[in-house]
Amino acid sequence: MSDTVIRVENLSKKYTIGHQQEKGYTTLRESIVKQTKGLLQPFQKHQSKHHNYEEEFWALKDVSFEIKQGDRVGIIGRNGAGKSTLLKILSRITEPTKGRIQIKGRVASLLEVGTGFHPELTGRENIYLNGAILGMSKVEIKHKFDEIVAFAEVEKFLDTPVKRYSSGMYVRLAFAVAAHLEPEILIVDEVLAVGDGQFQKKCIGKMEDVGKEGRTVLFVSHNMATVTTLCERTIWLMNGKVYQEGQASSITSKYLIHGSVTSGIVILETCNQDARFYFKRISLLNVECEITSIFDVKQPIKVCLEYASNHIFNNLELTIKIFNSNGMVIFTVNRSASLKQEIHNGQYISEICFPGLFLMPDIYTIDIDAHIPNVEILAHHQSVISFEIEETGSHLAIYRGSDCGMIFVDFPWQEHSLTKTQNN
Structure with missing residues (x-):
């Protein structure tokens, strides 16, 4: 795979959705009567008013792309586009229906608040547990321990079971663990929305550092400004397929105006x-x-x-x-x-x-x-x-073509000469 760390080929994921149709409206009284008759006449065949059927839903369909080592790639798309399903497959949480993926390197995923944490264990114990899951030795984890705790700002609650953490504390510690235990590939699904503005800036800065260190970042977000700031490339999913991919600023601009009515x-x-x-x-x-x-x-x-x-x-x-x-x-x-x-x-x-x-x-x-x-x-x-x-x-x-900012300003200028005119 040379410097390619993620290769996705014709990836598809199908879910089966069960539906139940009912002819007419059934009241509570009718349901009770029906159940009573069923008990009194166990051998009588009753014609069911319910008709069950199943429907196939393809969350992903023939998705293909490559990501190289050190790339910071944004995954964007409307709700239901297949973003979370894709990340779950890349994180080995869900199996694909078709296609294949090749991943080279250790993967740390932060897909939702508390992913990978055991609620009954303390923050300290969960740090070591997550490190062990990533294949790190106790010495390696200990080397990063203080840095993780300082980043997450949970020193006072380190020996408290994480089930008692607020959502903000949860996500701070989860991100700190995922980002500092040196995975080759870091996958983050817009959990940063839970944190405050200052913490979000810290996370973005850390993910930039991860990329500069030669590691790979996949980031899902609905915030196009964050995607443009953090990512070099963007993959745009629509209805389970790759709709467009390319330079982050170009793709996010197209995404923002797509579907917007432009008639005025x-x-x-x-x-x-x-x-x-x-x-x-x-x-x-x-x-x-x-x-x-x-x-x-x-x-x-x-x-x-x-x-x-x-x-x-x-x-x-x-x-x-x-x-x-x-x-x-x-x-x-x-x-x-x-x-x-x-x-x-x-x-x-x-x-x-x-x-x-x-x-x-x-x-x-x-x-x-x-x-x-x-x-x-x-x-x-x-x-x-x-x-x-x-x-x-x-x-x-x-x-034209230069970055002159976002708004025009026309503040008044004043000018005073500091050179005195000399008369001959």
Whole structure:
């Protein structure tokens, strides 16, 4: 395999899903009567109202790729695309139905909080247990022990059974063990979302270090900014197949705008939303009040949100979040910044205008949500609509292709001469 450490060839995984169909609606009374008759007439054949059948579901279908030593590879895709199934097969947790994989080196996997931990054992005991599973000697584990504990920040709870750990403590220790016990291949499935922001940065830094040391990292995440920061390559799964793969920044940009409506208007289905509050429509308008998804960099963009409330809310917050093509959040704006938080029964349209010469030319996506802060989320729509800002002659147009940041700024300058003019 030379420097190839993972080779996947025509990998497929099938699951069998059982279904039960029932003719008509059966009440509790009918069920009891049926069971009683069955006891009284054990030899009588009863015609069943239930019809069982099985359905095949292919979580993965003919997946092939290669990963070389030291690669940091992101695995992306919508829910149900097959990401977790792929990682479970690579981690030897699940057997494939077809195809084969070749792996060269020790694999450490962190697929969900607490993977590989025994709940009754203490943090100290689990560190040694995981090291033993990876084939390390007690001396090797002891050499890394202090570094693991310091990274996880669980010194005070080291001799406490991990079943008493919070989810944050659990994931900190699990990641520290997986990353520090020197596996040749580290597989991480978006468990970092459990940790706080500071810990997530530590994890990303550690995974970068792992790659620089010549070890391989596979990272599954829905956060495209993190994938772009950490990974050099990205594999995009869709419906159990490899849809695209290539340079991380290019693939994540395509992923973000894929499936987003670019006509400038989206009508949202109300049947699957909370009856108390739901979004009906989002539309984007240019300076001529025309619905569009392409805007002149010098012109403003108006965002119109149409929604309905069947309840009186005293502290409901509406949020618009803007992402660039790399998946980074550019800014977030809340309705309460300009309007009162009280919302009564009725139909509403809220509008907000982004000025011209504000966002850099790029492709952007919008998330919208309605929530009661620190209580509940009533509606949330990811990548609900996308739009593009075109360079049409801004003052930075001569630097086309250069990284000039994410927003335009035009702060006033002042200049004072420090050279005195001498008269002859």
